[in-house]
Amino acid sequence: MSLLKNVGTIGSLTMVSRVAGMAREMIFSRVLGANEVTDAWFQALIIPNVFRRLFAEGAFSAAFVPMFSKRLHSGKGGAENMEAARTFSQDVISVFVPVLIALTAIFEIAMPGVIWLLADKPVDPTSFDYSVDFARIMFPYIFLVSIVTLLTGMLNSVSRFGPGASFPIILNLVLIGTLLYVETTGLGVEAMGYIVAWAVPAAGVLQLGWLVYWAHVEGFRPRWITRPRLTPEVKRLGIIALPAAIGGGAYQINTLLQVYFLNQLDGSTVSWMNYADRLNQLPLGIIGIALSTAILPSLSKFIGAKDDAGAARIQSNAIELGMLLTIPAAVALAICSEAFITIIFQGGRFTMEDAAMSGRILAILVLGLPAYVLVKVLVPSFYARSDTKTPVYAAFAALAVFIGFNVAFLQRFGVEGVAAASAIGAWLNAAILYTVLRLRGYYRADWALIGRVARQLIAAAAMGVALYYAQDYLADYYAAGLFARLVAVGALVGCAGIVYFAVAFAIGAVSRDRLKAYTKKRVPEAS
Numbered sequence: 278m279s280l281l282k283n284v285g286t287i288g289s290l291t292m293v294s295r296v297a298g299m300a301r302e303m304i305f306s307r308v309l310g311a312n313e314v315t316d317a318w319f320q321a322l323i324i325p326n327v328f329r330r331l332f333a334e335g336a337f338s339a340a341f342v343p344m345f346s347k348r349l350h351s352g353k354g355g356a357e358n359m360e361a362a363r364t365f366s367q368d369v370i371s372v373f374v375p376v377l378i379a380l381t382a383i384f385e386i387a388m389p390g391v392i393w394l395l396a397d398k399p400v401d402p403t404s405f406d407y408s409v410d411f412a413r414i415m416f417p418y419i420f421l422v423s424i425v426t427l428l429t430g431m432l433n434s435v436s437r438f439g440p441g442a443s444f445p446i447i448l449n450l451v452l453i454g455t456l457l458y459v460e461t462t463g464l465g466v467e468a469m470g471y472i473v474a475w476a477v478p479a480a481g482v483l484q485l486g487w488l489v490y491w492a493h494v495e496g497f498r499p500r501w502i503t504r505p506r507l508t509p510e511v512k513r514l515g516i517i518a519l520p521a522a523i524g525g526g527a528y529q530i531n532t533l534l535q536v537y538f539l540n541q542l543d544g545s546t547v548s549w550m551n552y553a554d555r556l557n558q559l560p561l562g563i564i565g566i567a568l569s570t571a572i573l574p575s576l577s578k579f580i581g582a583k584d585d586a587g588a589a590r591i592q593s594n595a596i597e598l599g600m601l602l603t604i605p606a607a608v609a610l611a612i613c614s615e616a617f618i619t620i621i622f623q624g625g626r627f628t629m630e631d632a633a634m635s636g637r638i639l640a641i642l643v644l645g646l647p648a649y650v651l652v653k654v655l656v657p658s659f660y661a662r663s664d665t666k667t668p669v670y671a672a673f674a675a676l677a678v679f680i681g682f683n684v685a686f687l688q689r690f691g692v693e694g695v696a697a698a699s700a701i702g703a704w705l706n707a708a709i710l711y712t713v714l715r716l717r718g719y720y721r722a723d724w725a726l727i728g729r730v731a732r733q734l735i736a737a738a739a740m741g742v743a744l745y746y747a748q749d750y751l752a753d754y755y756a757a758g759l760f761a762r763l764v765a766v767g768a769l770v771g772c773a774g775i776v777y778f779a780v781a782f783a784i785g786a787v788s789r790d791r792l793k794a795y796t797k798k799r800v801p802e803a804s
Contacts, residue, residue, distance in 0.1 A: 310626025421481030647699030
């Protein structure tokens with residue numbers, strides 16, 4: 278496997294989505310700022326997104342795609358297989374659509390109770406109304422994007438990956454266009470919030486239209502309103518999806534509980550956390566998700582062939598490459614947190630005080646970034662061995678620590694404590710996964726790897742010192758015009774890259790031989 282090539286390909290595709298999302302947030306911060314309206318807006322968007330990730334993109338996709346692909350690619354082939362796949366998907370749709378409609382209706386009616394549970398404290402009636410209204414407007418998006426996910430699974434099964442990979446861009450483009458429009462209207466923040474909220478389901482309609490078109494191109498023309506057919510295969514789909522939903526629950530419960538704890542604090546905490554997490558998620562998505570996706574097939578191949586040495590080699594190289602890129606990203610974001618937040622988000626209604634608060638949150642949040650990437654890199658070792666339970670146990674242990682820390686220290690440490698609890702939970706999650714792998718004899722980091730990671734830390738520390746002093750010289754550029762901000766971020770990133778890799782090469786944290794090794798189809802054992 279060419280690890281560097283695969284990670285680069287997947288990471289670059291992820292980068293397009295992340296950059297589009299970053300552009301959306303940059304405009305959002307300037308147009309709407311950080312206030313009770315944006316707190317309500319972000320909270321309202323989180324609710325359908327949690328259900329989307331938990332059921333549509335998580336449990337349902339994990340169960341539906343293998344069953345659909347089996348019908349499409351097994352048996353006699355040709356038209357008979359296509360017909361079997363169509364019949365199965367139609368049966369699923371006949372049950373899936375009514376369930377989604379019912380779920381949407383229940384939440385539309387119960388939304389005041391849902392918002393009250395997330396707040397669990399006396400709230401301003403106006404702020405409460407914003408939250409309920411925005412959530413009711415945006416929640417139907419789960420219905421639309423769930424159908425999109427089903428169609429994406431069907432298209433991926435026939436190797437048509439483009440439509441499914443590109444549909445998230447539609448949401449970002451629609452929101453960017455809407456934000457730019459409302460800024461010209463002269464409306465107040467409240468009215469603009471409502472218009473931007475309606476843009477979410479509107480984007481969902483466009484996303485659905487995009488996927489329906491490509492489904493028709495590939496010969497899939499499902500009927501959306503039919504009598505429900507609860508066949509044995511549809512029941513089996515539900516039985517498979519339920520454990521997957523429970524397994525993914527820890528991460529989504531964490532997201533909702535984070536909103537709950539943030540709502541107990543004064544200030545625009547939900548908005549501040551959202552902007553900070555945007556920068557935290559950028560390297561996680563590009564590095565962690567890309568590595569996780571890239572190594573699973575190779576790990577499965579080596580483990581299936583009982584080549585433990587090959588599997589360990591892949592695991593070590595993934596950890597080394599992940600830390601090589603993540604550790605400097607975490608240090609740079611921690612040292613220059615307020616500078617980066619100011620450069621990217623400050624302006625318009627997003628004040629310098631908002632930037633300072635988001636910067637303080639980011640500085641703590643990124644302390645868990647290497648752990649998040651390690652989790653992404655270690656989990657495939659369990660999946661490749663058909664063990665989906667252990668990562669779930671580790672995730673729930675991290676969730677328990679997150680809850681306990683906030684219950685004990687929320688009022689003492691405030692929003693920074695919520696960020697710290699997330700970082701601590703991530704490190705516990707990574708530690709549990711590694712410990713289990715080592716105890717079971719599946720994987721043990723050798724001293725060569727530990728030595729290189731230690732040298733990466735030294736190089737990152739040198740980079741951090743350079744950034745600490747360099748950022749003061751550029752302070753006048755952070756809140757200036759666009760060109761000045763680009764100069765500032767370019768100078769900071771350039772300084773970080775030059776110092777880090779210069780020191781890393783000098784002390785052996787990375788070498789040309791190691792970089793060449795990542796590009797070979799079969800990476801030689803580390804020395």
